[in-house]
Amino acid sequence: AISAPAAGMRRFTWEEIGQRSGRGPAGQERWLVIHRKVYDISHFCRRHPGGARLLVSHAGQDATDAFVAFHVDKMLVSKYLKPLQIGELAPDQPSIEPTKNEMLVKDFRELRATVERMGLLEPNQLFFFLLLAHILLLDIAAWLMLFYFGTSLLPFVFSLLLLTISQVQASWLQHDLGHLSVFRKTKWNHLLHKFVMCHLIGASAKWWTLLHSQHHAKPNCFNKDPDIDMHPFLFTLGKKFSVELGIKKKKYMPYNHQHKYFFITLPPLLFPTYFHYHTFYIAYTKKYWVDLAWMLTFYIRFFYTYGSLLGTKSLLAYYFIFRMLESSWFVWVSQMNHIPMDIDYDKNLDWMSTQLQATCNVEQSLFNDWFTGHLNFQIEHHLFPTMPRHNYWKVAPLVKSLCAKHGLEYQCKPLLTAFADIVQ
Numbered sequence: 001a002i003s004a005p006a007a008g009m010r011r012f013t014w015e016e017i018g019q020r021s022g023r024g025p026a027g028q029e030r031w032l033v034i035h036r037k038v039y040d041i042s043h044f045c046r047r048h049p050g051g052a053r054l055l056v057s058h059a060g061q062d063a064t065d066a067f068v069a070f071h072v073d074k075m076l077v078s079k080y081l082k083p084l085q086i087g088e089l090a091p092d093q094p095s096i097e098p099t100k101n102e103m104l105v106k107d108f109r110e111l112r113a114t115v116e117r118m119g120l121l122e123p124n125q126l127f128f129f130l131l132l133a134h135i136l137l138l139d140i141a142a143w144l145m146l147f148y149f150g151t152s153l154l155p156f157v158f159s160l161l162l163l164t165i166s167q168v169q170a171s172w173l174q175h176d177l178g179h180l181s182v183f184r185k186t187k188w189n190h191l192l193h194k195f196v197m198c199h200l201i202g203a204s205a206k207w208w209t210l211l212h213s214q215h216h217a218k219p220n221c222f223n224k225d226p227d228i229d230m231h232p233f234l235f236t237l238g239k240k241f242s243v244e245l246g247i248k249k250k251k252y253m254p255y256n257h258q259h260k261y262f263f264i265t266l267p268p269l270l271f272p273t274y275f276h277y278h279t280f281y282i283a284y285t286k287k288y289w290v291d292l293a294w295m296l297t298f299y300i301r302f303f304y305t306y307g308s309l310l311g312t313k314s315l316l317a318y319y320f321i322f323r324m325l326e327s328s329w330f331v332w333v334s335q336m337n338h339i340p341m342d343i344d345y346d347k348n349l350d351w352m353s354t355q356l357q358a359t360c361n362v363e364q365s366l367f368n369d370w371f372t373g374h375l376n377f378q379i380e381h382h383l384f385p386t387m388p389r390h391n392y393w394k395v396a397p398l399v400k401s402l403c404a405k406h407g408l409e410y411q412c413k414p415l416l417t418a419f420a421d422i423v424q
Contacts, residue, residue, distance in 0.1 A: 010087030012038050014097055021060030030059035031086070034067045036095055039084040051210045057217050057224045057346070062097050065105070065351035066217055068112065069385055072180050100350040104406050108352045108383075111402055115384060120395055121181075123388040128182045131173050132196075138166035139200065146309045160318065164325040170200045171330060172373025178209050181388045198294030202302070203275065204283040206291050216385050219358035220338060221346040228343060234265060238343025259423055271327030272320055333371070336362065336418035337378035341411075355382040356403065360411035362418045364393060371415075379410065 012031075017038060020031035030042045032055075041048075045055040050070070058066060071077045089095070096102040115121065142163035149155035176182050177193035190205075197205040211226045218224035220238075228237050236242045236255045245255065283291050307315055342357045349357070362368055362376035369376065377392035380399055387395070403410040413421070 010038075011090035012087050013090055013093055018060045022056060030056060032058050032060070033062045033089065034064050034081070036089045037081075037085050038087045038089065039081060040086045041084060044080075044084055050213045053224070053226075054213045054217050057214065057221075061348050062100070065108070069351065069383075070213065070216070072186055072386055096350075097348065099348045101353065101406070104352055104408075105350045107402055107405065108350070111398055112384075114398065115387070115395055118394075120391040121384070121387055123182055123184070124390055125182070127388070127390045128173070128176065131169070135166050135169045135173060135196075135200070138162050138169070142166060143305055143309075146306070151310055151314065156314075156318070160322050160325065163322050164329070167201060167322065167326045168329045169373070170196055171326075172375070174201065174205070174208065175212075175373060175375075176389060178205065178212060179385050181386050194291065194294050198291055199297050199301075202295055202298035203279040204288055204291040204295060206286070206288045207279045207282040210282065210286075216382060218346055219355065219382065220341060220343045221354075221358075222344065224346055227338065230266075235262065237339060240344050262423070267328040267331040268324040269327065270331055272323040275327075276323075332419055332422070333373075333375060335422050336415075337375060340418075340421035340424065352383065352402070353408065355379065356408050356410070358382070360413065360418070361396075362415050363412060368415055376415070 017031050017033060020029045020040075022028055022030045022042075028042060029040070030045060031038055031040055033039070041055050041059065045052040045059075048055045067077075068074070094102070096105050139162075142159045145155050145159040145162060173182075174193055174197040177189050177196060180186055180189045182192065183189050193205045193209075197203055197208060215225050215227045220228060222228060222241065230237065233252050235253070235258050236245055242255065280292075280295075282288070283295070302319070303315070306318060310318060337359050341360055356379065359378040359382045361379050362372065364376060374389035374392055375381065377389070377396060380387065380392040380395050381389070383399060384395065400410050402408075
């Protein structure tokens, strides 16, 4: 039911709101709608904890489902929203934007309510404790391998593998923490996120949250999803932009041969080169001093403990090789669900359609669940980003049913097929 507008509250049409995207005839004004209420985020977006780009990506649009998906403590967030409210939708305006599927939006919101009633957003902390325990054991075992068996080739290789597994599994766990899906209290998620991301991995937790939240808000949307910002340099992602580059004659790289150099450039080098630079750059420029201090503890611990066993050249080789292995694993898993899917400009579709066009699943198995950090359930993860990963399999049948009802394609493929589709 639509509540009556508050006395003296301004009323707006969807057309008026659509013009306040920061790029339209209304200049730099940015408005958005949440539960029929209209908010002016023109200045607040710079102070938004999730970053300005995340909020701006919904300017001129209805952000209701994104708001519900991202925020755990909605009562707290509502206090920040109240001063930003400038009005409401006019009574004659529909609750759903004209560009969106009204019945699908209503059905998805019912599904969301069902998920909450079933307790599928509640974490099993024993599950995450065991994950952390196996990460720490692998981390310690990597060093003990060199300590007890020496630094000859075989122990060196086994140690590298153990540390790589530990690092990748830690990256899946920090992903859970960044999405606030491990603890009920946000502050505990943030605290352990800093321990895992900054101390165990050596990267900034806030840097990751800044980029990853933008990706979830508008996945595979050019100019809004940082994960596809490599276009047009290095690679061109998606058929649409390949054609655009051809028309514009922009040939920065030999795109028609990119399948030959993709394996050499992106998977093994993303972490050791770009991520290393970018995480420190963002942490420094945005003054994430706490993150930087935590990050330094990783490097002090790593170079002190491994430096006591390896010479300088071997130590640097060890570090660079495990980063390359970790990067390769991460890139293949993180991209298999997105790169083969539709990549385009933002069409302002409903939440479910936006996520389904940009994500696909990989078949479930104990190995696939562990190997991918449950990102083989990418569809469910994108629809419910704060859901603990151990519950994805429970909600999957409900999501499939809703997709079937509305004729949405629910893609699920074998792991090796998903890898092959990246190359395709």
